[in-house]
Amino acid sequence: MIRGETPMRLRATIAGLALAISTASASAETIRIAIGTQDTTINCATGGLLIRELGLLEKYLPHDGKYQDADYQVEWKNFTSGAPLTNEMVAGKLDFGAMADFPGSFNGVAHLDAGKRSLFISVLSGSTQGSGNGIVVPAASSVQSLAELKGKTISVPFASTAHGMLLRAVAAQGWDPEKDVRIIAQPPEIAGSALRSNRIEAHADFVPFAELFPNRGFARKIYDGSQAEAPTFHGALVDADYAKKYPEIVTAYLRASLEADRLFAAEPEKYSELIEKVTGIEAEVNYLFHGPLGLQTRDLTWKPEYRQAVATSIDTLKLLKKTDRGLDTAKFIDDQYIRAAFKAAGQDYDQALKNYAQLPLKANDAATGKPITDFKRLAQIWVRGEDKVRHYASPEAALAALAQLEQEGKDIRAIYAQATDSGIKLLASQAWFVRNDKGELNAFLLKQQAEDYAQRHGGTALDFTSANQKQAVASR
Numbered sequence: 001m002i003r004g005e006t007p008m009r010l011r012a013t014i015a016g017l018a019l020a021i022s023t024a025s026a027s028a029e030t031i032r033i034a035i036g037t038q039d040t041t042i043n044c045a046t047g048g049l050l051i052r053e054l055g056l057l058e059k060y061l062p063h064d065g066k067y068q069d070a071d072y073q074v075e076w077k078n079f080t081s082g083a084p085l086t087n088e089m090v091a092g093k094l095d096f097g098a099m100a101d102f103p104g105s106f107n108g109v110a111h112l113d114a115g116k117r118s119l120f121i122s123v124l125s126g127s128t129q130g131s132g133n134g135i136v137v138p139a140a141s142s143v144q145s146l147a148e149l150k151g152k153t154i155s156v157p158f159a160s161t162a163h164g165m166l167l168r169a170v171a172a173q174g175w176d177p178e179k180d181v182r183i184i185a186q187p188p189e190i191a192g193s194a195l196r197s198n199r200i201e202a203h204a205d206f207v208p209f210a211e212l213f214p215n216r217g218f219a220r221k222i223y224d225g226s227q228a229e230a231p232t233f234h235g236a237l238v239d240a241d242y243a244k245k246y247p248e249i250v251t252a253y254l255r256a257s258l259e260a261d262r263l264f265a266a267e268p269e270k271y272s273e274l275i276e277k278v279t280g281i282e283a284e285v286n287y288l289f290h291g292p293l294g295l296q297t298r299d300l301t302w303k304p305e306y307r308q309a310v311a312t313s314i315d316t317l318k319l320l321k322k323t324d325r326g327l328d329t330a331k332f333i334d335d336q337y338i339r340a341a342f343k344a345a346g347q348d349y350d351q352a353l354k355n356y357a358q359l360p361l362k363a364n365d366a367a368t369g370k371p372i373t374d375f376k377r378l379a380q381i382w383v384r385g386e387d388k389v390r391h392y393a394s395p396e397a398a399l400a401a402l403a404q405l406e407q408e409g410k411d412i413r414a415i416y417a418q419a420t421d422s423g424i425k426l427l428a429s430q431a432w433f434v435r436n437d438k439g440e441l442n443a444f445l446l447k448q449q450a451e452d453y454a455q456r457h458g459g460t461a462l463d464f465t466s467a468n469q470k471q472a473v474a475s476r
Contacts, residue, residue: 031067033057033249034075036085036097039279042286043125043132043207043234044098046260046298049278050271052076054263056256062248081157081187082107090114095242096253098124100206100234101306102161105313107237108332109325117240119334120310122254122341125290125298126233128305128356131424132289132296133165133225133232134210138198139218144447146223147173149202155186155194156204161232164316166204168228195219207234211295212285214430215414221430224445226422230312231305238337247337254300254341261298264290265359269388284382284414287389288425292361293375293418295425300342301353302335358423366390367397377442378418379428384411395433395441399471417443420453433467434459439474441467 037048051057061072077094079085082103088094090110097107097118104120111118126132135154137143146169156163170177177183186194188209194200196218203219204210213219225232236257243250264271272286289295307329314327335349342349363372372378372393379398382389383405392398395417405412415428420442432450433441436459444450450461462470 028069028071030071030073031246031249032073032075032095033061033253034077034094034096035253036088036094037076037078038080038082038085038098038234039078040080040281041098041100041207041234042275042279042281042289043100043296045125045271045275045286045290046264047098047122047124047234047236047257048076048078049275050260050264051253051256053274053278054260056259057253059259060252060255062252067248080189081160083159086110089118089237089239090116092239095239097237098234099237100161101126101232101309102159102164102313102316104235104237105310105327105332106159106317108327109314109317111240112325112327118237118332119240119243120235120332121238121243121250121334122236122257122300122338123233123302123306124235124257124300125296126231126235126306126309127226127296128231128303129422129424130165130225130228130230130232131422132207132210133162133204133228134221135166135169135202135204135223136195136210136213136219136221137202138195138200139214139220140198141201141220143202143222146227150175150180152201153182153184154202154204155184155191155200157187157206158185159317160206161313162204162206162225164313165225165228165230165232167316167319168230169204169223172228192218206232207296208281208285208289211288211427212281215282215285215288215427222446224422224424226424231309233299233306233309235306243334243337247340250337251340251344254338255344258300258341258345258347261300264298268292268359269382287382288414288416288427291359291389291425292363293358293378293423293425297356297358299352299355300338301349302333302338303353303356307333361391363391365393365397367392367401376418376420376423377440378416379443380414380416381405382413382416384413389416395428395443395467396439396471396474398428399441399468400475402468403472403475419443419445421449429464431464433462433464435462435467435470439471441471 038044082099086107191203268291272283276283379392379395417428434454
C-alpha cells in the first residue's frame, strides 16, 4: 500500500493511472502509410521513387491535432506493373498506389468488385497528345510504319495503357484486331529479349520502353502514341476509407509529390541521374521524357483530357472483357486532396489546370552563347561526364558541334531533336531529317513523315547518319 493512501483512494489512484496509460496509448496511434510504386515506370517518379529517395513524405506529415502523438509507419513496395499493385491494394496491404490510366481504372473496378472503393486523387505525369506509349520493331527490321504490320504479330502488356493505344491505332488503320493482326500478351522484360533476338515482329509498350529499347540499340520506334491522339497519364490512387480517415495524410503525400515535381523541374539532369541509379533506366531516357520540352509533362492537375482518358480506359476494359462493370468517374476521380495540397503549397490549382505547356527551357546556344528564342528546331547534346545538357538553336548547329566533340574524343550520351510536326522530343539518332537548300534540318519521327514534308516544302529526306555526313561536308 502506498503510504498515506486509504484502500479506496489507492483504487482510485490505480484507476487514474490506468486511464492515463490508456489515453496515452490511444493518442500515440501507429498509422501505417503503405505506398505501392512502379520505379521503372518513370512517369511515377514524383509519386514514388523521388519521394522515397529524398525523404519528402516525412517533411509534410502532420504532427498537430489528432496527429500530435502519431507514430508513422511508412512502408514502400515496388512493382513492375499496375496489376499486382492493385491486388495488394484490394487486399488491404497498401494504402496508396501509382499507375497509368488503364490499370488505374481497373483498380477502381477491382475495388468495387471487392465491396470497397479507391480514389484517383492526382495525375503525376502525362501527355494530352498521347506521347509516352509507342510501338517498336527490331532494329534490323525493314518496317517503317504501323501500316506495314498488317498480318504481323504485335506483343503488348495486356490491359495496360499501351494495350489501349494499340487497339486505337489498329482501329485507325481500319483493321479488325481479331483478323488483321495477331496481338499477344508480353511484358516489357520478355519483349526486350524477343526484340533482341528477332523473335517478335513488333512490340507496343508504355513509358519508358518505346524509347528505352531504341536507346539501347536493339529496337526502332515506328509509332508514337500521339498519332492515336489518345491522352495518357500516370497518377496516384488511395483507398477511399483511408482517405476519409486520414485526409491530412493524403494531402501530405501530394504535397511531397508537388515538391518532387518542383525539384525535378529545377534540376532535370540531376534527378534523371538519380532515377538511373535506382532503376537502371538510363538518365538520357529519363531526361527525354521529363526534361525541358520533354515527351511528357509532369502535371498534377485533372485536365479534362485526363478525365476522358479514364472513361475511355473503362470502356476499353469492357471491350477486352476484363470487366462488365461501369465506374462513375465523377466519384472515382476526386480532386479535393490535390487542390488542398496546392493551397497548402501556396500554388494556384486552377491556374495550373489551364496550363498545357511543356516544361519550359531558358537557355543560351552552346555554340554562339546567344539566347535561344525559337525552340521549334531545338537540338541538344548530353556529353557523358557533364552535369548539364548542351542546347543548340538548330539541328545543324548541334551536328556541327557533334563533329568537334567527337574529334575531341568525347563520349556522347544522347542527342535530342524536336519533331517539326508534332513538337515531341526525339532521340536524334533514331530520327529522320529533311535538309532544305539552305542547309537547314527539320526532324521527324518517321521516314514517311519526312518524305511527305520534303515533297510539300522541298528538300531531301535523310536518316541521322546521312544528315550527319551531309552536315560534316557542309561544315568543312
